[in-house]
C-alpha cells in the first residue's frame with residue numbers, strides 16, 4: 001500500500017469528487033464484492049465504480065419467469081418483484097462498500113429507457129453513492145433512422161436522472177458516434193459532471209468449426225488505447241470544463257500517463273485488473289511516481305492536459321488526416 005507524501009502527488013478532483021489517485025476501478029464483476037473493493041482501495045485505487053445495475057438484465061430475468069402474453073397481471077407482479085429484489089441487492093452493495101471503504105463509491109446504471117430509472121438512481125444516492133455513472137446504450141439498427149434519435153435518448157435519460165439527484169452524474173459512452181465532441185458538448189450543457197471515454201462492448205465472433213456465433217475477446221488489448229487517446233485529446237480540447245475519465249485499453253502505467261497528458265482527469269481500469277489483479281494498481285502508481293520524480297513533476301497537474309488538442313500546435317495530428325499523411329509517405 002502506498003502511503004504518505006508519495007500519495008500527495010497523485011491527488012486529483014474528478015466530477016467534484018476528491019480522489020487520492022487518478023486510478024478508478026471500472027464498473028464490472030470486479031467491483032461486485034465488498035472485500036475486493038477494499039483490496040482495490042488498499043492497492044491505491046482513487047475510486048470504485050460498482051458493477052452496473054442493468055435495465056436489460058432485469059427485463060431478461062422477468063421474461064424468464066413468465067411471458068407477458070401468458071398472463072399480463074402475473075408478468076407485471078413478477079417484474080415488480082424482480083426489480084425490487086435486484087435494486088435491494090444493489091443498495092446493499094452500495095451501503096456495505098461505503099462502510100468498508102473510504103474512497104468515493106460510484107454507482108452505475110446501465111439504461112436506455114427513461115421510465116423508472118430515475119427513481120432507482122435516487123435510491124442509489126440515498127444509499128450513500130458518491131456519484132452515479134450512467135452507461136446509456138442502445139444498439140440502433142433501424143433503417144429509418146435519424147441521428148437526432150441518439151441525441152434525444154442521451155439527453156432525456158440524463159435530464160431525468162439529473163432532476164432526481166444532487167450527487168454528480170457521469171455519463172459513460174461507447175466510441176461509435178459520428179461526432180463524439182458534439183455529443184460531449186451536448187451532455188455537458190445538460191449537466192453531465194463528467195464523461196467516460198469509452199465503454200467497451202461485448203465482442204462478437206464466429207466459430208467456424210461449430211458454425212456458431214460466439215463471444216469474442218472479453219478483455220481489451222493495448223492497441224485499443226489509440227481511440228481512447230485521440231478522443232480524450234479532442235474532447236478535452238474542444239469541450240473544456242467537462243472532466244474526462246479515459247477508459248479502454250489502459251494496461252500499464254505509461255498508458256495512464258498518456259491519457260492524463262491527452263487531457264483525461266482520471267483513468268478507469270478494468271481488463272488490466274482482471275488480468276493482473278489489484279497489485280497492478282500499486283505497480284502503476286509506483287512507476288508513475290518514479291517517472292514524475294525523474295521529470296520533476298510534483299503533482300499530476302504539472303503534466304496533465306499538456307497534449308490535449310488545444311495545447312498542441314497542430315491539433316490535426318489527432319484527426320484522420322494524420323493517417324493519410326503517414327501512409328502516403330510509404
Ligand SMILES: Cc1cc2nc3c(=O)[nH]c(=O)nc-3n(C[C@H](O)[C@H](O)[C@H](O)COP(=O)(O)O)c2cc1C
Nearest residue numbers: 026027028051052135199200220248249269270271
Ligand atoms: C468482464 C467485463 C464486465 C464489464 N461489466 C461492465 C458493467 O457492468 N458496466 C459497465 O458500465 N461496464 C462494464 N464493463 C466495461 C468496463 O467497465 C470498461 O469500460 C471496458 O472494459 C474498457 O476498459 P478496459 O480496457 O480497462 O477493460 C465490463 C468489462 C468487462 C471486461
